[in-house]
Amino acid sequence: MKQTALFTPVLIAGCIIVMLSFAVRASFGVFQIPVAEEFGWLRTEFSMAIALQNLFWGIGQPIFGAIADKMTDRKAIVLGGLVYALGLVLSSTAVTPGAMQLYGILVGFGIAGTGFGVILAVVGRAASDDNRSMSLAIATAAGSAGQVIGAPLAEYLLSFMVWQNVFIAFAAIVIGSLIFLPMMKTERVASKAELEESIGQVLMKAFKDPSYSLIFLGFFSCGYQLAFITAHFPAFVTELCGPIMPGGALHSIGITTTSRLGALAISLIGIANIIGTLTAGYLGKRYSKKYLLAGIYLGRTVIAALFIALPITPMSVVIFSFAMGSLWLATVPLTSGLVAHIYGLRYMGTLYGIVFFSHQLGSFLGVWLGGKMYDIYGTYTAVWWVGVGVGLFSAIVHLPIKERPLHVVLAKAGV
Numbered sequence: 540m541k542q543t544a545l546f547t548p549v550l551i552a553g554c555i556i557v558m559l560s561f562a563v564r565a566s567f568g569v570f571q572i573p574v575a576e577e578f579g580w581l582r583t584e585f586s587m588a589i590a591l592q593n594l595f596w597g598i599g600q601p602i603f604g605a606i607a608d609k610m611t612d613r614k615a616i617v618l619g620g621l622v623y624a625l626g627l628v629l630s631s632t633a634v635t636p637g638a639m640q641l642y643g644i645l646v647g648f649g650i651a652g653t654g655f656g657v658i659l660a661v662v663g664r665a666a667s668d669d670n671r672s673m674s675l676a677i678a679t680a681a682g683s684a685g686q687v688i689g690a691p692l693a694e695y696l697l698s699f700m701v702w703q704n705v706f707i708a709f710a711a712i713v714i715g716s717l718i719f720l721p722m723m724k725t726e727r728v729a730s731k732a733e734l735e736e737s738i739g740q741v742l743m744k745a746f747k748d749p750s751y752s753l754i755f756l757g758f759f760s761c762g763y764q765l766a767f768i769t770a771h772f773p774a775f776v777t778e779l780c781g782p783i784m785p786g787g788a789l790h791s792i793g794i795t796t797t798s799r800l801g802a803l804a805i806s807l808i809g810i811a812n813i814i815g816t817l818t819a820g821y822l823g824k825r826y827s828k829k830y831l832l833a834g835i836y837l838g839r840t841v842i843a844a845l846f847i848a849l850p851i852t853p854m855s856v857v858i859f860s861f862a863m864g865s866l867w868l869a870t871v872p873l874t875s876g877l878v879a880h881i882y883g884l885r886y887m888g889t890l891y892g893i894v895f896f897s898h899q900l901g902s903f904l905g906v907w908l909g910g911k912m913y914d915i916y917g918t919y920t921a922v923w924w925v926g927v928g929v930g931l932f933s934a935i936v937h938l939p940i941k942e943r944p945l946h947v948v949l950a951k952a953g954v
Contacts, residue, residue, distance in 0.1 A: 545670050549723050549724070552722035553658045556658060556717075556723075559685060560650060563713060564689070565685060565809070567770060568805065569693040571586075571770065572798075581910075582774070582914050586907060586909060586911070588639040591644050591903070592647040593762070593906055594899055596647040597762075597897075597900060597902065598647075599619075600654075600892035603618070604888030604891065607657050608887075608889050609738070612888075615652055616657055616717070619651060620713055623648075625649070626644070627706045629645065631702075631703040631704070631706035653716070655679065658678055672872060672876050675820060675872035675875055679868050683812035683867065686806070686812070688806075688809075690773070690806055693709075741885070744882075751894075754894055754940065755896075756936050757832065758894055760926070761870045761874075762897070762899055763905035763926055766901070766903075770909060770910075773801030776797055776800050777798045800853055804857070804859075807864060812866075816871070829938065829942050835869050835870055835873075836870075836930050842862045843923060875887070879891075881942070881945050901929070908925070
């Protein structure tokens with residue numbers, strides 16, 4: 540019998556694991572300047588390591604989703620945690636850009652096994668129909684909670700230890716999160732029709748469905764925008780923001796440098812996202828998910844365009860961080876919920892993992908292009924405007940999606 544309570548052991552454990560995984564992942568932008576300065580690397584070099592991390596997170600997501608769907612969720616999470624920790628430890632030994640980029644691939648695979656693709660599938664299966672949208676939102680918000688603590692924790696640790704030791708400490712945190720795995724035990728829940736279909740049959744139906752392609756394409760801009768900001772915003776703020784005036788509101792709470800403001804910005808995004816994601820989960824049960832997604836992408840487009848078009852000051856950074864944060868991961872419970880609603884729960888991990896690959900293609904491009912364009916032009920402006928364009932594209936492509944279970948659509952078509 541499926542549990543009907545909202546806060547089940549599965550949800551609690553999933554929240555803790557994804558929170559710690561994302562705390563580490565969200566901190567990488569803080570290392571941008573320390574690593575580049577120690578070795579004299581171009582900004583592109585460390586950006587490429589983060590870009591590859593994001594790309595292979597996307598490549599690994601359907602793989603870990605399939606492992607979870609065909610074997611067990613916990614085996615997929617354990618494997619992901621071990622690979623994640625190994626990648627961090629090896630990254631701490633890197634002294635060349637190539638080594639950092641190679642180890643970033645392992646980190647990316649590790650995030651795939653401990654991140655949204657696997658965790659949300661487990662949470663979605665364990666939740667009742669009434670609680671599923673909110674459960675997915677809570678698990679997603681837990682990732683934002685990790686973002687709140689990740690960047691400031693990295694900034695704090697860097698104040699008294701070298702970045703290599705911070706990486707090792709983060710590897711220990713990832714391994715430690717696995718102690719909560721015994722709580723993540725859930726029965727496989729699916730309809731009779733879903734149980735009779737193989738994963739190949741389900742994938743074939745999804746690939747032939749235009750709505751699946753539109754969901755795939757629409758998730759691209761989410762990855763582009765989020766990864767670019769996570770990787771480059773701290774450095775962007777440090778270098779391009781106006782001065783923090785003594786005696787001001789930020790100065791009075793200890794934000795005396797633009798470096799600290801950059802770390803604060805990532806935390807503010809995470810705080811606002813907790814609110815935004817929970818709101819998205821609440822609304823996702825009551826309104827059309829595709830229209831909510833179109834509205835979120837349109838909102839991001841307007842916010843990003845205004846931020847880059849107006850003078851960049853400490854206060855505009857704070858306002859932008861909170862506004863963008865309120866829409867940050869609000870797409871995740873809605874997108875994963877849309878996949879579950881249309882294609883069922885049986886192979887949700889694999890199907891959402893493939894969609895998430897599009898997200899990570901965007902992440903790769905956002906991080907890499909940010910570093911490349913900075914090294915060429917000394918500014919991030921062009922990369923911001925690309926993000927505005929792809930955000931508008933995503934708002935548009937969600938509109939034609941048929942938000943009905945695929946078996947109902949096929950039955951009406953006589954297939």
